Amino acid sequence: MKPVECEKLRITYRKGKTVAVDNLSFTVNSGDIFIFIGPDGAGKSSTFKAVCGVLTYDSGKLLTFGVDPNDEKSFEPVKEKISFMPQGLGQNLYKRLSVEENVDFFADLYGVTGEERERRKELLLKTTGLYEFRDRPAGKLSGGMMQKLSLCCILIHRPELLVLDEPTTGVDPVSRREIWRLLYSFNREGQTVLLSTSYLDEAERGTELLLMKNGKKIVSGSYEDVVKTDSKVFLITSDNPYAVYQKLWDITNTPRLKGDTVRVLIPPEKLEDFRELQEKLNFSAQPVEPDLEDLFVEKIGLRRVVLPPVFKPKTEVPENTVVVENVVKKFGDFTAVDGVSFTVKRGEIFGLLGPNGAGKTTLIKTILGLYSPTSGRISVAGKPVGKDVKKLIGYTSQKFSLYYDLTVLENLIYWGSVYGVSPSTVKSLVSQVAPVFELQEFLNRQVAELPLGIKQRVALLSALLHSPPILFLDEPTSGVDPVERDVFWQVIRELSKKFGVTVLITTHYMDEAEYCDRVLLMNRGKAVALGSPRKLKEELKEELGNAYLIYTDEPFDLEEKLKSLGFKTALFGRKVKVYSLKPVTEDYLKELGIPFKKLKSSYITMEDVFVFRVLNDV
Amino acid sequence: MNFFILLYKEIVQFLRNRGLLLFAVYAFTLDIYLAATGIDLTLKNASFYAQDFDNSYTSRELLSKFPEPYFHFKGYLLSDKSVEDVLLKDKAVGVIRIPFNFEKKLKKGDRTEIAVIVNGAEVSASYLFSAYATQIIYNFITGRFFKPPIEVVPRIYFNQNASSKLFMAYSELLTVITLFLLLLPASAVVLEKERGNVEMLTVSPLPNIVFMVAKSVAMGLIVLLFTAFALFFTVERVVAVPFRGSELDFLLLTLLYVFTASGLSMFIASLSENMLQVSQLTILLLIPILYLSGNWTPIEAMPKLLQWLSVLSPLKYYIDGALAIAIKGVPLKELTSDILALTLQGGALFALGNYFMVRKI
Numbered sequence: 016m017k018p019v020e021c022e023k024l025r026i027t028y029r030k031g032k033t034v035a036v037d038n039l040s041f042t043v044n045s046g047d048i049f050i051f052i053g054p055d056g057a058g059k060s061s062t063f064k065a066v067c068g069v070l071t072y073d074s075g076k077l078l079t080f081g082v083d084p085n086d087e088k089s090f091e092p093v094k095e096k097i098s099f100m101p102q103g104l105g106q107n108l109y110k111r112l113s114v115e116e117n118v119d120f121f122a123d124l125y126g127v128t129g130e131e132r133e134r135r136k137e138l139l140l141k142t143t144g145l146y147e148f149r150d151r152p153a154g155k156l157s158g159g160m161m162q163k164l165s166l167c168c169i170l171i172h173r174p175e176l177l178v179l180d181e182p183t184t185g186v187d188p189v190s191r192r193e194i195w196r197l198l199y200s201f202n203r204e205g206q207t208v209l210l211s212t213s214y215l216d217e218a219e220r221g222t223e224l225l226l227m228k229n230g231k232k233i234v235s236g237s238y239e240d241v242v243k244t245d246s247k248v249f250l251i252t253s254d255n256p257y258a259v260y261q262k263l264w265d266i267t268n269t270p271r272l273k274g275d276t277v278r279v280l281i282p283p284e285k286l287e288d289f290r291e292l293q294e295k296l297n298f299s300a301q302p303v304e305p306d307l308e309d310l311f312v313e314k315i316g317l318r319r320v321v322l323p324p325v326f327k328p329k330t331e332v333p334e335n336t337v338v339v340e341n342v343v344k345k346f347g348d349f350t351a352v353d354g355v356s357f358t359v360k361r362g363e364i365f366g367l368l369g370p371n372g373a374g375k376t377t378l379i380k381t382i383l384g385l386y387s388p389t390s391g392r393i394s395v396a397g398k399p400v401g402k403d404v405k406k407l408i409g410y411t412s413q414k415f416s417l418y419y420d421l422t423v424l425e426n427l428i429y430w431g432s433v434y435g436v437s438p439s440t441v442k443s444l445v446s447q448v449a450p451v452f453e454l455q456e457f458l459n460r461q462v463a464e465l466p467l468g469i470k471q472r473v474a475l476l477s478a479l480l481h482s483p484p485i486l487f488l489d490e491p492t493s494g495v496d497p498v499e500r501d502v503f504w505q506v507i508r509e510l511s512k513k514f515g516v517t518v519l520i521t522t523h524y525m526d527e528a529e530y531c532d533r534v535l536l537m538n539r540g541k542a543v544a545l546g547s548p549r550k551l552k553e554e555l556k557e558e559l560g561n562a563y564l565i566y567t568d569e570p571f572d573l574e575e576k577l578k579s580l581g582f583k584t585a586l587f588g589r590k591v592k593v594y595s596l597k598p599v600t601e602d603y604l605k606e607l608g609i610p611f612k613k614l615k616s617s618y619i620t621m622e623d624v625f626v627f628r629v630l631n632d633v
Numbered sequence: 634m635n636f637f638i639l640l641y642k643e644i645v646q647f648l649r650n651r652g653l654l655l656f657a658v659y660a661f662t663l664d665i666y667l668a669a670t671g672i673d674l675t676l677k678n679a680s681f682y683a684q685d686f687d688n689s690y691t692s693r694e695l696l697s698k699f700p701e702p703y704f705h706f707k708g709y710l711l712s713d714k715s716v717e718d719v720l721l722k723d724k725a726v727g728v729i730r731i732p733f734n735f736e737k738k739l740k741k742g743d744r745t746e747i748a749v750i751v752n753g754a755e756v757s758a759s760y761l762f763s764a765y766a767t768q769i770i771y772n773f774i775t776g777r778f779f780k781p782p783i784e785v786v787p788r789i790y791f792n793q794n795a796s797s798k799l800f801m802a803y804s805e806l807l808t809v810i811t812l813f814l815l816l817l818p819a820s821a822v823v824l825e826k827e828r829g830n831v832e833m834l835t836v837s838p839l840p841n842i843v844f845m846v847a848k849s850v851a852m853g854l855i856v857l858l859f860t861a862f863a864l865f866f867t868v869e870r871v872v873a874v875p876f877r878g879s880e881l882d883f884l885l886l887t888l889l890y891v892f893t894a895s896g897l898s899m900f901i902a903s904l905s906e907n908m909l910q911v912s913q914l915t916i917l918l919l920i921p922i923l924y925l926s927g928n929w930t931p932i933e934a935m936p937k938l939l940q941w942l943s944v945l946s947p948l949k950y951y952i953d954g955a956l957a958i959a960i961k962g963v964p965l966k967e968l969t970s971d972i973l974a975l976t977l978q979g980g981a982l983f984a985l986g987n988y989f990m991v992r993k994i
Contacts, residue, residue: 405838414829420649432638
């Protein structure tokens with residue numbers, strides 16, 4: 016019997032007014048690690064809730080272990096076989112109980128007792144590294160640890176099917192790898208995992224994936240089957256990547272400027288045009304394997320954004336626009352920011368990267384003067400933040416800071432007048448830029464009704480109304496899909512490169528680091544690494560060597576073996592990522608006596624940088 | 634910066650908040666109506682029994698003087714046991730006991746007694762019952778058996794029927810005004826805190842104080858509009874009690890009160906992190922303000938300590954002034970002491986409340 020069979024599933028809210036899931040079909044086989052990928056609002060959570068019988072679906076066929084979850088009575092016994100972990104950090108935990116008490120509670124709940132309970136508890140807590148914290152209240156754990164504890168709690172009774180809604184969102188890369196390791200070891204015992212994520216780079220970790228957007232399936236299958244395209248993917252390096260990027264729009268709607276490289280998909284019929292352009296602009300183009308983002312971009316298509324010059328700042332700011340020197344911020348005996356220093360240059364896009372709770376938001380708020388630093392010095396535009404500096408700053412907070420009960424236009428007029436821009440100026444500005452931001456049809460609608468991507472653009476626009484020379488953006492892209500994110504980053508880039516706006520941005524998406532000129536990696540309040548993404552990756556590459564992916568049926572054994580031979584490794588589903596200074600070839604593996612199915616060369620990612628820098632730091 | 638945009642935004646947000654809007658409409662209409670007509674401070678339908686040991690013409694005549702609809706005669710009782718019984722089971726508010734030879738003694742001019750036994754568990758009814766009963770018995774005896782040397786004739790000014798409707802309608806209106814003045818600005822500020830917009834405003838060049846004042850002014854305007862509506866519609870039309878003074882004076886006095894109360898509201902906002910805390914603190918603050926204002930109990934009847942504290946309740950001066958305008962028809966210019974007290978207190982509270990709020994952000 017298959018864990019989940021689903022055909023033409025349809026789920027609606029508000030009496031059919033909002034369609035959450037439409038015409039969705041998929042099958043989860045026993046032993047799968049099935050990953051749902053999609054932006055916020057794609058319908059992932061609704062589907063999972065329907066699978067677990069938490070939510071009633073409208074139509075279609077859905078069977079969980081052969082039973083219809085809508086049929087509450089007969090579904091009751093099936094619930095024993097399923098564990099469901101809802102979205103959010105530590106939602107199922109009791110914050111005032113200790114780690115051990117939480118696990119015990121869940122064990123009692125599912126009737127796991129005696130020696131069996133103690134044995135499983137010890138095993139789970141030790142694999143997750145929580146054993147030494149077993150007396151600590153759950154509420155005092157970090158986000159990553161909380162999420163690991165949540166997993167322990169639902170794994171204690173060995174469910175046959177594990178349904179996890181975004182278990183890794185906002186969790187630091189190190190904890191993320193540990194969570195995946197726990198899932199793999201659980202999966203190794205033959206149990207099935209159904210999981211959702213908004214990180215595209217996690218797609219490769221499962222056995223099956225399904226890409227969703229707006230309630231509909233875009234593609235599904237195994238990663239290798241799905242991530243296939245007739246187009247060629249190139250990674251372009253050039254002295255003037257921005258010029259190349261601009262010209263590429265004439266050929267395709269898929270170019271993405273990442274740091275000083277451009278990534279693009281070229282369909283076969285356009286290859287000739289591409290070669291012509293290459294000769295003309297004299298850049299080097301390295302063919303690379305497509306990834307899921309390439310596929311997403313090809314399916315949906317990107318949109319070119321050109322900003323009108325209204326956003327050109329009227330005020331010049333000094334070369335060292337934001338200076339942070341040895342800033343410490345303590346709350347009681349908790350140190351949120353611990354001795355961080357950096358300087359943001361004029362016109363630079365500077366990224367603050369790190370997991371939830373790393374201190375990014377506290378740092379930004381301290382720079383903006385919302386908190387006063389415990390020690391250290393901060394200057395913005397050459398001065399401490401005061402009334403005249405505030406006029407030079409545009410800011411969006413994590414929560415988007417829009418009034419949900421006002422319309423888009425009302426919001427913009429309000430924020431305009433807060434910054435001393437008259438309503439008529441706002442209106443004329445909006446009429447110029449609404450087409451660029453694709454906001455025309457939303458101007459007179461209340462913000463509450465809008466999709467996340469639109470809200471994000473309105474929030475950005477509201478911070479730009481007074482054409483500030485400095486922008487502070489706190490996690491502006493959380494949960495937004497790659498296409499929306501691309502529009503957003505194009506705006507940021509235009510502002511920075513064309514108009515010289517300085518941008519300081521925080522994110523917990525490691526892949527977004529690629530869009531920044533320089534990044535500061537933060538973990539537990541400390542700066543872990545600082546530099547351009549390319550430099551950081553190259554530095555790590557010099558230390559660790561090249562990255563390779565080894566395909567296997569026994570990833571755990573393989574990883575053990577590689578580790579015993581002194582390699583640095585990371586688990587990726589049924590693949591093991593290995594880093595080596597010596598070139599790894601099939602012959603070399605055979606020579607070492609390592610069994611494998613396939614070998615592929617891979618690359619160092621920002622996540623690798625983060626994980627290794629943090630591990631070295633500890 | 635355009636102050637009108639800030640006001641516009643607050644008012645639009647209030648109007649789009651269905652729950653709050655409905656609550657306000659209810660409070661300024663139906664709630665006042667119910668309070669005015671439902672809560673009655675006169676005796677109505679008070680059940681009583683009689684234990685008539687005399688059973689004479691005079692005793693029966695006396696009992697017949699307890700008129701409906703104030704009283705409701707339920708019957709005769711014989712034993713003391715049954716008297717206790719009806720009172721214990723709340724079957725009656727009181728029992729009138731008339732002794733043997735009542736008529737005979739009266740006619741001879743001897744001294745005799747009538748007992749009025751009341752059920753003290755029904756506090757206000759029992760109090761009114763004994764007062765009414767005493768009055769009736771006294772009138773009956775004096776009318777029939779002897780003339781007292783002096784006669785007391787009460788005459789009530791301003792509210793000739795001594796109708797509690799008049800007082801209750803205005804008292805409830807003032808309570809509702811106070812509630813909304815405490816609640817609205819605080820909830821408007823805290824909603825921004827909850828959504829994280831306060832941060833954005835702090836980062837902006839707009840001084841926080843301007844933003845606070847905009848909220849107080851907008852909410853004050855809303856309450857003023859609702860007050861006018863309640864005055865012209867609910868009080869004067871629906872409850873239909875007279876309004877003697879000038880409505881403009883009443884609204885002007887309310888405007889003064891807006892500053893005082895919204896200052897307090899800012900205190901609430903500065904102490905609260907979410908809407909739940911706002912509602913809790915509002916109730917916590919509203920009850921002493923109401924109690925100390927003399928709205929429920931005359932200030933003169935309070936213990937000395939509370940009498941001194943009552944100076945602090947801004948509602949006290951507002952009630953004094955507002956009732957004087959509404960019930961007595963006093964023009965605003967004659968209420969100088971109330972106006973002075975409200976202005977001083979309002980100015981201080983408004984400045985302090987906003988100061989605290991700005992500091993807390």
